[in-house]
Amino acid sequence: MIDELMRALTDLQTASDQVDHAAGTALGLNRTDARCLSCLVTRGPMPAGDLAVAAGIAPTALTFAVDRLTQAGHAERRRDPADRRRVLIAASDKALRLAEQMWSETVAETQHQLSEYSPEELELLTGFVTGQIELQRRQARRITKDA
Numbered sequence: 001m002i003d004e005l006m007r008a009l010t011d012l013q014t015a016s017d018q019v020d021h022a023a024g025t026a027l028g029l030n031r032t033d034a035r036c037l038s039c040l041v042t043r044g045p046m047p048a049g050d051l052a053v054a055a056g057i058a059p060t061a062l063t064f065a066v067d068r069l070t071q072a073g074h075a076e077r078r079r080d081p082a083d084r085r086r087v088l089i090a091a092s093d094k095a096l097r098l099a100e101q102m103w104s105e106t107v108a109e110t111q112h113q114l115s116e117y118s119p120e121e122l123e124l125l126t127g128f129v130t131g132q133i134e135l136q137r138r139q140a141r142r143i144t145k146d147a
Contacts (some may be wrong), residue, residue, distance in 0.1 A: 048069075074095040
């Protein structure tokens with residue numbers, strides 16, 4: 001069963017990568033820019049440093065990604081209403097509309113699928129997925145360091 005689950009996880013990563021590639025291509029974005037935009041759409045406006053961490057890219061690379069996203073009309077820089085000295089990066093209204101068009105079916109189907117699980121099963125799944133995210137990020141750092 002462990003081997004079967006590991007294969008399924010690999011297949012899920014591959015399928016997710018295919019969807020991400022298709023979405024990025026549809027929006028005319030490279031992988032890095034698409035990942036940054038995804039973070040902004042799903043998490044909301046955030047400071048550049050937080051976006052770099054969420055997207056898993058270097059702050060210097062983020063500056064160029066945000067410039068490209070802004071130029072394409074997918075993101076904007078805004079003053080933080082809580083601290084006017086701070087700038088937040090936000091998905092544009094255009095990007096939010098495109099995300100809704102592109103992802104609403106996926107979200108609805110996923111919510112329907114998850115509604116079949118009990119609260120205890122959802123807690124188990126959430127814990128597993130969260131642990132996998134931490135593991136994958138740790139392994140990415142290890143591989144990058146060893147390269």
